[in-house]
Amino acid sequence: MPEPRVIRTPQEMAAASQAARAKGQRVGLVPTMGALHAGHLSLVDFARPLCGLLVVSIFVNPLQFDRAEDLEHYPVTWEADHALCAAHGVDAIYAPTAAAMYPQGFQSKVRVEGLTQELEGAFRPGHFDGVTTVVLKLFNAVGPHLAVFGEKDYQQLRVIQRMAQDLDLGVEVIGRPTVREPDGLALSSRNVHLSPEERKHALCLRRALDRAQERVRAGERGAAALRAAALAVIEATPGARLDYLEVVDAQELTRLTRLDRPARMVMAVWMGKTRLIDNDALN
């Protein structure tokens, strides 16, 4: 496999994208903050056959971290990321510096209103403004026809789909299923921070989703009962501390009282100092 080209500035990225488009190639983007794992690679493998120029962006975006500690400890694994991109046939890695992304005097933000207010948005002030701002900048530089995101960050996916639609970005924003460890833990770059004990107890998120899904299969349609069933699993887990656990409309992310339309159970749980999120379809 040829080595992916490493691109550091928006100008160089835009030129590479325009050259590909001029040749009639489709451009695909998998946006990441690095520390690549099998979840990211599943997005890359999905996008690879769909485009002539496949770009993975690697940028740890300071604008979306609501806690300085989280940003400081975010894992950086450049050598391994580069090797994985090469092995999966990525054409270019767009890895701008913070100064190239946010030069002195930078003062603009992009905000999606309603979808960002609850769930993650309620617990991580400013987070989604940081995400939408950087993703719009990535889209502007890469000029993709399609961009692929994981469903683990389900609210993020819906927010970016909304932004692409509202602002006529002309980018197809595709969500792909969460990749899990064999025991069910959703892959996340933050899992490396879990102690062996926390890692064991972190399975409570998947088990809570399973418990709710069992109740749905048994005929339960009331959101309160499904929420209570899942909550009982989290509350019985040593060291687990809940931020939120809700049953929401899969499109609008508004709370549901009954499963009368496509629904999603979404949750955020602290295991020690590590915050984990997970979600799944309920029907």
Ligand code: PAF
């Ligand atoms: O999901 C992520 O890794 C980030 O939020 C993203 C989409 C790359 C924006 O920084």
